[in-house]
Amino acid sequence: MNRHSSVAVTVCLLVTIVACNPGGGESGFRPMEPGKVLFWDRQTTETADLLRKMIDEFNTGREGPAVEAQYAGDYSDIFRKVRASIQARAVPDMAVAYQSMTSEYVRAGACLPLDPFMADPAAGLSSEELGDFFPVVLETNRLPQFGGKMYSFPFCKSVLMMYFNKRVLAEAGIQQAPATWDEFLEQCRQIKAKTGKSAYAVSVDASTIDGMVYSRGGDVIDGNTTLFDSPPAMDVFRLLETLAKEELAYQIPPGSADDKVAFSQDRVAFVFRSSSHRTNMTLLMEGNLDRWGIARLPQADPAKPTTVLYGPNICIFDTTPEQSRVAWDFVRFFTSRENTVRWALATGYVPIRKSAADHPEMKKFWDAWEYNRTAFDCLPFARSEPTCAGWQEVRGLIEDAETAVLSQLRSADEAARELKKAADAVLAAG
Amino acid sequence: MIFERILGPLDSLFDRIGRRKTGDAPLAAFLLVPAVLVLGVFGIYPLFFSIYISLFDLRMGRGAFCGLENYTEALTTPNFWHSLVVTLYFALGTIPVAMALSFLVASALFRIVRGRSILRTVYFLPYVTSVVAAATIWRVLLNPHYGLVNAALGAVGFEETRWSQWLLEPKGVLYLATGGLIPESVGPSLALCCVILFEIWHSSGFMIVILLAGMTAIPRELEESARIDGANWFQVTRRVTVPLLSPTIFFLLIISAIKAFQAFNSFYALTGDGRGPVNATQNMTVYIYASFFLNGREGYGAAVATLLSVAIVALTLAQWRFVGRKVYYE
Amino acid sequence: MTRKALVYVVLSAGAVVTTFPFLWMLTTAFKTYAEAASPTVDLWPEVWQWQNLGETFRAAPFATYFANTFLVAAIVTSAVVVTAVTAGYAFARLEFPLRRVLFGLVLATMMVPFEVILIPNFVLIHRLDWYNTYAALTIPWCANAFSIFLMRQAFMGLPGDFFDAARVDGCGHLRFLAYVAAPLVKPMVVTVALFAFLGSYNSLIWPLIVTGTESRRVVQVGLTMFSGEAGVQFNLLMCASALVILPTVAVYFAAQRHFLESSLGAGIKG
Known part of the structure; x- marks a missing residue:
């Protein structure tokens, strides 16, 4: 750098430092x-x-x-x-x-x-x-x-719900939407066996994972450490692993509405989405209300239900x-x-x-x-998600783990343990 | 005319005050003031501001001075290096192919007579079509379950499930191509390759327009006389067109490299969140966006942005040194 | 002439690939919501939903948005042409101290991601009391490194003896620039204008951040109105997108006439 340029750069730097003061200047709004x-x-x-x-x-x-x-x-x-x-x-x-x-x-x-x-x-x-x-x-x-x-x-305000397609369930000889996670898996298998269809189109979303953990009686956080290696959370990832391995579920492109579309065209039986998607789903179903229904999430213990409020x-x-x-x-x-x-x-x-x-x-x-x-009816038992600093970043990690399991890049146990480690590090820093 | 009445006296004014020992400085100042004012205030100032805040542990405009901590943190974070690698794959994947294709199309478009207005407009369409709209259709085409691409491949008997996930596939193309011989983390992921293809398609319109403008501005006589001397298309292109066009090509190279390093919209619109499956398409800009914005760490985001700028500056200087020398100015 | 035919075949094949998404957008604009949302590549709507056009216009005050957009784009485009031609010429043809440093700084403005410059620039706009004004929408974009660089390259590509000849005729830099140099690089000037127009026309985040009221909003803000929380109304979004793209295609169609004639040839002869 010649003399001219170093002078110019120095002047610029000084001007900048005087002009902007990121930390100070605190007077009201x-x-x-x-x-x-x-x-x-x-x-x-x-x-x-x-x-x-x-x-x-x-x-x-x-x-x-x-x-x-x-x-x-x-x-x-x-x-x-x-x-x-x-x-x-x-x-x-x-x-x-x-x-x-x-x-x-x-x-x-x-x-x-x-x-x-x-x-x-x-x-x-x-x-x-x-x-x-x-x-x-x-x-x-x-x-x-x-x-x-x-x-x-x-x-x-809305809550996480399970949308079920009555036609697909009927094709597989199922009368009632699943009330527990065991029933859910059983029905998914039955649908695959009877109709050849995938049962569940997955829109990867941290809130859905949180809701699944809650509904198994678990929690995702305790103080400043996450609980993704706890049995309820591990069970969630194991379920996803099973669904992926047996081709009972598939992942849709992030940010798309492919799951709802597939649902409206009787290609899948289940979609997990917020209750606020009801009007949108009605549009996709072209107003036909006999073909589908909305239920609360499957639960570990239907006597003590939970879901996510958002x-x-x-x-x-x-x-x-x-x-x-x-x-x-x-x-x-x-x-x-x-x-x-x-x-x-x-x-x-x-x-x-x-x-x-x-x-x-x-x-x-x-x-x-x-x-x-x-x-x-879900409002009395709905729960909100963590709001602590760094949680936004953790949400990204949860979604990475979910995608990794669904694309069989990681086993459920690996993904859950890696998630726990990475999330705890973020929370410790935040 | 009025123009003449203003320019004439101005010219003689600058002639009188300049030329003695200041060279063209007064005239240069006169010509540069509008641009430098705007760029200085809205370009340089934020640049230094961002370098400055990268020295603070800043969140929502508040935070303490932390020296180079943000930088050391970035350089020791695997995600930072991963995003750098993604950025490099992206730049290497897009620029050469897009430039070569655009050059071929532009040369062809330049020569034809009938239908050239329509064809030139058509080739510009990908660039004016909003990225959101364009990405939407690409997502539909590459949809693993109902997309046209998989349907077409299936129709010709290529039912290879390894490739079927396209934008949702975090595994590397080399891994997929060799059936797992090469580890999944080596080479760009299939998802990233889809973004690269999209970018080539989208940015060609931009390159073609600039190349066409450059081709229009070079003298035709040289090409014609070379052709009369019996040179074929390839020889004329190599010996005459490319050298004459080299200022434009050099410009495109520098600009495309900067654009590739800063690419964001294509990533965001195609993958839905920019990061792609398991971070497979998280490039530097997406990483900056996430740190700066989603995770609210302004100081850290600014530090990564500074590192990105340093990388771009280094690259630009290198291009200037090694390619710029070969540029032919009359 | 088989080679010529081959060129046409290849170009047309490429044209089909490049236009397909555009065509898809046009036809999706007239599909029903359910049709538009379903991920199939059926190009034609089952029944053309012409009322989508009306619904699109009802979703946002597009007339105001278009008026604002054209005003802003016109100001920005003319200003960018002026700043790029003058600065480009200075960097290419004049000798002055700090030339390389200044040019380096100009290029440096391209190297910071938008997310990072957004906040300092907004604070500046606020200090200048420009919030919700046309000044905020235009002035920060009245010069850009890309255009200056492009013009610099164009002027550097001009034969040096042109200027010497002009000097002999007693022509100073300014008149040389206005009567000889700028007309000679007209294709590049048109290109700069075209990209300045497109850049201004397609900007979204900045206008959204520096304006509050409908009376200062631009069309790209209108396009975001179709993305609700439970999903995107693809048919209406595509309808609006197609409408918004039309002027840009028209502008390009008008501009590209200037790429056809080689003005340099004319300069040498004249």
Whole structure:
């Protein structure tokens, strides 16, 4: 490097170091667009229209700043956008977020704990009202690594379900969807033997593995160590290994809907997906509701069922006290009994309040098809997944292990042990 | 005309102030200011910013100075090296094939007369078709269960299940080809090879356009006189066209190498998450995306990005030294 | 003329391969949801669903999006042509201190992954108070290393005696650039404009991040509206994608006329 260039590079470096200061500059946050209570969401088409209609109803007749929903892309886009705005120290008032996203926002000091709002005598929630929410949908918003405070409020909730194709089951001479994992394997074998079809199209997903472990009475994490080498988790991988070896199951391309399509064309009998896929599945089935059904996951002990609860929440950012207050009022408005039912009916998510059960509209919907109620009935025993730092990375490892077993690159025992080791290392570092 | 009225006086102005000892510096400054301003603010500044934050254990903009720890961590992480290897396989797999194919197609497109507008547009289509749309159809074609490729192979009697998984196959092609003689971790995976094929198909449109523009800009007389002297197509291409086109080819080589090292969209759209089966297609950019973004480790992601930039710079310098010398400028 | 015929056969075969996905996209645009989602390669819809077109337009305010996109792309394209021609010429033909360092720095801007530059640039946009403005959508993209490099190569490829001849006629650099050099490398200028247009037209993440309201959004944001949480509405997505691609094909079709004529030949004769 000649003299000129070294001078130039040094000047550039100095300018940069003065110009940017990654760690410092901590002063509070400001609203991104002052005067508007911004809500960054990802709803599109019909559900976006309903959300905006509900926001209009909320704004009508209110004094002060109005809520405005802005489409901000899918979850990864929203995460990018919020992260960039946090570093610019100008944030929206609300955003949809998964717990892993929320915990990053909390780490940056941008998110408000909701406990003070909830306890507020005027604008809060009475204990009676709190008791109306299913405990798990609230608990999942408490972040243990941040003092167990509520940092978000449920927005769209769904549970992991098993979809079963009645025609394929009938072809194999099966009357009833499996209630236990043993029955599940038995039915898969029977389907293969009688029809030659693969029974289960696997969409590789860490949440499904978590749900399978839960439903075998196990858990995936204890403190800071994972439990993938525990008997319930090992059994999950062994089941997948058996399914792959005997060609009872096959993996679909990640991110595709091939499993649901194969299901709708009677090529497989089982698909494990969130309950929110019901509307989508109905479209694929072209409205025919006699050909299929939805059941809870097979269980180790049907007397003590479990499944996974998922879906995004809303978090509230630290903009101005006035705007944050409006944001909270909106969150409360949105999760009222009336509105949670309305939202559930239009979107396919489950209502998050117990009192939804005797809402006339909800009943009408449940009466329309016997399986419309199954997901709601799972809420009392559904469990949320871990939210600790590093879990997002662990999810990738779980999916690698699942793929390795399904493509017979690893044996179940190898995959589970390697997964445990790698995941523990991530959690120890995080 | 107005243009002339502005340019004339400007020219004489620069003539007067320049030329004495500053050379063309004042004029160069005048011509460079707009570009340098934009690139300086939105290109160089973030570059140094990213180098700077790579020295911090940064999450969500907060974290302590940690020296070179991020770098030592990257260099001792097997996933980092794996992603580097994937990146290299990808670059070596795509660039030579895509360049050769594009050159052949561009030469042909350049010579024909009838239907050339349509054909040139058609060959550009893969490049303008959004990667998402294009990847969707490729995923359908390569679908292990109902894809056209497997159906077609089956129809001609090639029912080899070893190859049937395509994008879902984490095992190496050499392993599959030799029936397991070569370990599965040697050579690119079948999934990666599918991404390479896709990229060749997709990027050819880009290369063909640039080569066509380059071919249009070179004098035809030389080629014609060589042909009159009895040289055949291959000789004309080798002795006349390629040397005259060498600035363009050199440009394409540098740009394709940078693009290949930074490829992201094709990986992401084809495999659904970029990583592919058991990380088989995780290249450096996907790895940076995952560390920086999914796992929220900004400092570490920036460190890997810096290492990637260093690799690209080294590669570019090497190309400049060894290939750039052969470039023929009139 | 059998060789010519062979060229046509090979080119046409290649053309079929390259157009197939595009054709598939066009026909998928008019399939039902279930048809479009099923992974078969049936090209034609069972029944053409023309109403998909209307549904596509109802999903997002595409008219606004298109207007914004064209405005932004026009600004970016003209600015990139100017910055690339001037800077490319300076790097190729002028002698000045720090030339190599500056050019190296220009190239260096290509080497950082987008994910890493996103956040500092957003912070900058915010400090400049450009959030949700056309300035944020255009100014950061008004110059790029790729175009400057391409123009530099083009100018370096020009015979040196052209400039000497012009000097003899009393022509300075600026007039030489405007009247001789730039017209001579017109195919490359058109290429730069084409890729600048495409780059601006196809950008998604940046516009999504620096804008909030519908009035500043662009078409690529509209394309994301068809991906819901439970899956993608492939038929509508393809319908919208085809609509969005049409202008780019038209622009290319118009631009490629300029690759056909060799302007250098004309320069030598004139």
